[in-house]
Amino acid sequence: MTGGSTMPSALGHSNGFIKTLVTDAAGLDDVPKLLAFDAGPPAFVLGFVSPELPFAKIAEGLRSSLDPQSRLVLVSTAGELCSGVPGGLYHPGERPDGIVLQAFSRPLFADVSIHSVPLHSEDVRAGRIRLSHEQRIDAIRQELEAIDPAFPLDCHDTVALLFIDGLSASESCLMEAIYACGRFPVLFVGGSAGGTLDFQDTWVYNGSQVLNNHAVIAFVRMAPGKRYGVFKSQNFRKTGLSFTILDCDPIRRTVTSVIDPDSLEVTGFVEALCRSLRCHADELERLLVSHTFAVELDSGLFVRSVAGINRAKGRVSFFCDVNAGDELLLLEATDFIEQTRNDFAAFLRDKPEPVGGILNDCVLRRINNGPSLTGMSVFDDLPVAGFSTFGEILGINVNQTLTALFFFDGGVGKAQGQTGFANDYVARFPIHYGHFQNYFQRARNTRLRMLNRLRQTLIRNLVGRSDAPVTLYGRFKQIGAYTEQSDTQGSDPLISAVDDLLDAVRQVTEEREAVAEVLSLREAELRLADERRRSAETRMELEAQLREAQKLEALGCLAGGLAHEINNMLQPIIGLTELVMEDVEPDCQAQRNLARVIEAAQRAKRITQQVLTFSHAEATEAGPLQLGSALHNVAEMVDVLVPRTVELVWRITPTPLLVRADETQMAQVLINLVRNAADAIGSSGGLIEITADAVQLDKTVEGAWPHPAGRYAALIVRDTGCGMDAATLARIFDPFFTTKAVGYGTGLGLPVVHGIVASWGGHIVADSRVGQGTTMRILIPTIVAEPAADAHSEPDSGPQAAAGEAGMP
Numbered sequence: 001m002t003g004g005s006t007m008p009s010a011l012g013h014s015n016g017f018i019k020t021l022v023t024d025a026a027g028l029d030d031v032p033k034l035l036a037f038d039a040g041p042p043a044f045v046l047g048f049v050s051p052e053l054p055f056a057k058i059a060e061g062l063r064s065s066l067d068p069q070s071r072l073v074l075v076s077t078a079g080e081l082c083s084g085v086p087g088g089l090y091h092p093g094e095r096p097d098g099i100v101l102q103a104f105s106r107p108l109f110a111d112v113s114i115h116s117v118p119l120h121s122e123d124v125r126a127g128r129i130r131l132s133h134e135q136r137i138d139a140i141r142q143e144l145e146a147i148d149p150a151f152p153l154d155c156h157d158t159v160a161l162l163f164i165d166g167l168s169a170s171e172s173c174l175m176e177a178i179y180a181c182g183r184f185p186v187l188f189v190g191g192s193a194g195g196t197l198d199f200q201d202t203w204v205y206n207g208s209q210v211l212n213n214h215a216v217i218a219f220v221r222m223a224p225g226k227r228y229g230v231f232k233s234q235n236f237r238k239t240g241l242s243f244t245i246l247d248c249d250p251i252r253r254t255v256t257s258v259i260d261p262d263s264l265e266v267t268g269f270v271e272a273l274c275r276s277l278r279c280h281a282d283e284l285e286r287l288l289v290s291h292t293f294a295v296e297l298d299s300g301l302f303v304r305s306v307a308g309i310n311r312a313k314g315r316v317s318f319f320c321d322v323n324a325g326d327e328l329l330l331l332e333a334t335d336f337i338e339q340t341r342n343d344f345a346a347f348l349r350d351k352p353e354p355v356g357g358i359l360n361d362c363v364l365r366r367i368n369n370g371p372s373l374t375g376m377s378v379f380d381d382l383p384v385a386g387f388s389t390f391g392e393i394l395g396i397n398v399n400q401t402l403t404a405l406f407f408f409d410g411g412v413g414k415a416q417g418q419t420g421f422a423n424d425y426v427a428r429f430p431i432h433y434g435h436f437q438n439y440f441q442r443a444r445n446t447r448l449r450m451l452n453r454l455r456q457t458l459i460r461n462l463v464g465r466s467d468a469p470v471t472l473y474g475r476f477k478q479i480g481a482y483t484e485q486s487d488t489q490g491s492d493p494l495i496s497a498v499d500d501l502l503d504a505v506r507q508v509t510e511e512r513e514a515v516a517e518v519l520s521l522r523e524a525e526l527r528l529a530d531e532r533r534r535s536a537e538t539r540m541e542l543e544a545q546l547r548e549a550q551k552l553e554a555l556g557c558l559a560g561g562l563a564h565e566i567n568n569m570l571q572p573i574i575g576l577t578e579l580v581m582e583d584v585e586p587d588c589q590a591q592r593n594l595a596r597v598i599e600a601a602q603r604a605k606r607i608t609q610q611v612l613t614f615s616h617a618e619a620t621e622a623g624p625l626q627l628g629s630a631l632h633n634v635a636e637m638v639d640v641l642v643p644r645t646v647e648l649v650w651r652i653t654p655t656p657l658l659v660r661a662d663e664t665q666m667a668q669v670l671i672n673l674v675r676n677a678a679d680a681i682g683s684s685g686g687l688i689e690i691t692a693d694a695v696q697l698d699k700t701v702e703g704a705w706p707h708p709a710g711r712y713a714a715l716i717v718r719d720t721g722c723g724m725d726a727a728t729l730a731r732i733f734d735p736f737f738t739t740k741a742v743g744y745g746t747g748l749g750l751p752v753v754h755g756i757v758a759s760w761g762g763h764i765v766a767d768s769r770v771g772q773g774t775t776m777r778i779l780i781p782t783i784v785a786e787p788a789a790d791a792h793s794e795p796d797s798g799p800q801a802a803a804g805e806a807g808m809p
Helices: 025-035 055-065 122-126 133-145 171-181 269-277 281-290 336-348 363-368 370-375 429-463 467-484 492-582 589-615 627-641 663-684 749-759
Strands: 018-023 044-049 071-076 080-082 099-104 109-118 158-164 188-192 214-222 226-233 236-249 254-259 266-268 291-297 300-304 306-310 315-318 327-333 356-362 384-389 392-394 396-398 402-409 623-626 646-652 658-661 686-697 710-719 763-769 773-781
Touching: 018 025, 018 080, 025 055, 025 099, 044 055, 044 214, 044 384, 055 071, 071 109, 071 158, 071 214, 080 099, 099 384, 109 133, 133 171, 171 188, 171 396, 171 429, 188 356, 188 384, 188 402, 214 226, 226 336, 236 269, 236 291, 236 300, 254 269, 266 269, 269 281, 269 315, 281 291, 281 306, 300 327, 300 396, 336 370, 356 363, 356 392, 363 370, 363 384, 392 402, 492 589, 623 627, 627 646, 627 658, 627 663, 627 686, 627 710, 646 663, 658 663, 658 773, 663 686, 663 710, 663 749, 663 773, 686 773, 749 763
Parallel strands: 044 071, 158 188, 356 384, 646 686
Antiparallel strands: 018 099, 044 099, 080 384, 109 214, 158 214, 188 392, 226 402, 236 254, 236 327, 254 266, 254 315, 291 300, 291 327, 306 315, 356 402, 392 396, 623 658, 686 710, 710 773, 763 773
């Protein structure tokens, strides 16, 4: 292919996973050779094409030159980005008509599934709105229902690259439709195609078609051992000012008026801005160059940039979607380079060096920070490429933000030198997904709440409308005056006055009834929406609890079944060994070895019996229980839970401690505490100390726990593990809260322990420091033994006599 610049292609930073290349229309024939890896052609090629070039011809030329097995996606830009080439990141190749290509090898991307989504935005692009907001979302949702990815989607190894026609004005509708259909449980990151600043054309290419009014989704599955991380940077901070949108056009992205949420005072948006910034309307655009707006979710600020101000109509246009009920926070700019550098350093903490990344950077960051662009060296040593967008995607639509995906080989963190990978968007993906999904519902609920408050205020104002009584009183005075004149002037003046009076009454009544009727419907909508939300939250919570209960029940059945089978196998082992012992000489070595076999088998039999008892336990009432005996009975099963690298020390007082509790539940409590302690210690080795003793509590409050003064049994489990910070310690008894990896903890162990101890009339308290271990302390009221005491009330033997030893007999 010929034409365009004659400057040779420039290969940017590259490695065995990612290659970057800056070329032009004349250099397309060299692309396959320059982008090839040692293992063969790339799995995926992502291209960023200058709007000065014929996009369709470039797409055709690239597709024909690349290997057919290499997947290809192209997007037009408002500026290309590439590191490691002349001109720097923001001016790669120092050419206005360049093409930046980024190739990804098969050892990095295991698979790529590309799909196109019609946005039904032809009417928006033509300036003649035909579909409502809800109709557009529903139409897009139906298109999404037809998508069938080539592999299962899992947020841990799959991410969705999303590129949207930048002039479709449909980014928010698309994201709302994605969450409404509920079929894609992965993070969406990308941007809107850019173009020249006359906003005439933008394009995307899905590997076979050049598209307008479409989005292209590339589901990318990482190869085994490879990871991705999400980076976000925006050089703004809050000013403390905010504006709640009242009147807006979400399709045209314009705002006309705002409302004070407290006083319900409605003000034109331009007027409100002038008042807050203390300026005239003709100064607004200049001042807003160093300011912008954002909506806030729990996961951060999401910028909404101003596109223009129509002072005559009092209307402000935005580059990003806005909705009635949104609270727009006013932000002010910070240093462009320093903010990006600090954000990237924080992102890389506890991560290995990335092998490369994809950058989606807002064109407004390029325009507003022009003098600083040449000094941007944050990514100079990495194979990164990308483009200046007409809008970015990070779960929802955002502006003036750098959103990026970085890729990593393995999960070895730099700080610890150990396996680990701090990726907030993956580790807390369900939370982030919920925030993005709820953003749209929250804005809708805010609108309904505002309508309800307006309804109540308007009805109060109509009922107490000051001009209505004056009008009616004046009309009645006129009736009296006209009556005196009726004999001489006829009935016309009276009839006219009465008609005027009736018109006035009718007007006030009709206005009040119409407003009450319309806004009553809105109040009903609000109540229905709130009821649905509460029902959905309750259902989700109950379903989660049911799943966890079923899983624990299944595990209990499995453990009981295994213990039963093992117990059946132990019976012949013990019996046959005893028979063999009768056939050998007494006191010989064989006799002693066989005795050890029987001893070990008997120990295994006791453990399996404890597992059977534990797994088949039914609800029982707590009764008198000797704490020392109960601990002795569960000692062997506890010992199995502790790895050999952990020393288990028992310190049980010989003094009888009689409490009102259930022995099976006591075993459950101790097993949970010891298992947590062993997990906290890990493979590095350490100490678990179990102490039982009597304490005298004289105060009426122990750790904010009201209780009668008296004698208590204290059961303490102390470990030398990693410990917890204050934030984690505050939540350890919350149901389903866990710091363990997915699949390694249910978050129910300590809440169950807390509930059991409370049912005994006791109390559990935790003390922990990071790096200093954890101490769990249980206090249970002691009781006096009844005169006809059973076996549980006899003095303990065995473990209590071994106080201070490293094990229990």
